[in-house]
Amino acid sequence: MMLERKQRFNVPEIRSKVAQISTDIGTDVFQGSQIVAYAELEQIYSGAMREIGTKLENLDDEFQLKNRHNPIHHMECRLKSIDSTIGKLRKRGLPLTVESIRQNLYDIAGIRVICNYVTDVYAVANTLSEQSDIEVIRIKDYIRNPKPNGYRSLHVIYQVPVFLSDGPHPTPVEVQFRTSAMDYWASLEHRLRYKNSIEDGEREKHYETLKECARQLADIEDRMQQIHQELG
Numbered sequence: 001m002m003l004e005r006k007q008r009f010n011v012p013e014i015r016s017k018v019a020q021i022s023t024d025i026g027t028d029v030f031q032g033s034q035i036v037a038y039a040e041l042e043q044i045y046s047g048a049m050r051e052i053g054t055k056l057e058n059l060d061d062e063f064q065l066k067n068r069h070n071p072i073h074h075m076e077c078r079l080k081s082i083d084s085t086i087g088k089l090r091k092r093g094l095p096l097t098v099e100s101i102r103q104n105l106y107d108i109a110g111i112r113v114i115c116n117y118v119t120d121v122y123a124v125a126n127t128l129s130e131q132s133d134i135e136v137i138r139i140k141d142y143i144r145n146p147k148p149n150g151y152r153s154l155h156v157i158y159q160v161p162v163f164l165s166d167g168p169h170p171t172p173v174e175v176q177f178r179t180s181a182m183d184y185w186a187s188l189e190h191r192l193r194y195k196n197s198i199e200d201g202e203r204e205k206h207y208e209t210l211k212e213c214a215r216q217l218a219d220i221e222d223r224m225q226q227i228h229q230e231l232g
Helices: 010-027 035-069 082-091 097-104 118-129 180-193 200-231
Strands: 072-079 109-115 134-140 154-164 168-180
Touching: 010 082, 010 097, 035 072, 035 097, 035 118, 035 168, 072 200, 082 097, 082 154, 109 118, 109 180, 118 154, 118 200, 134 180, 168 180, 180 200
Parallel strands: 109 168
Antiparallel strands: 072 109, 134 154, 154 168
């Protein structure tokens, strides 16, 4: 399996974390049955992540069989931590409830799909989007339209049904498609952004260098992709 999973549906552990968060922010979070409801919600998001992950693995196998080429290099998955989830609700001024999470946040479950070439990114994303039980909620294409800092990636929010004993639960999963080059660029930019021990002038210099690196990497990827296509 390419997709590593981690089960986190521990109600006492969630209750302890919620109590600590409530103390830290001075506001009660997830009262009464909300603790169990949050654990159940995590279970559903994890199920949705598995559904999408399995679909992606099946597509990768099919591409290999038909084209003798695996478009997916590897995949990574994560469930947003309860700390980050509550932090995002607070930042957006939303109620600190499980229902608020369900209605307003689309990135609780996330999968990062690292592909070999840009053409692979679009081939996998488009084929997944065409499956009959999947709904595309939102697309942000930072490959065709990079962010000002040079960041490139294709972000798609898919909604997939998770079938439990009480029926289907349509659940969003954010999938970020990118190449290996885009991924290690993003990792370095993320490290720079959260490096507190660096002076502002030095940080800005590195940002300018990273912007130029992003442009060069895009050019190199285009040339390598052309060679790959010519080799057939």
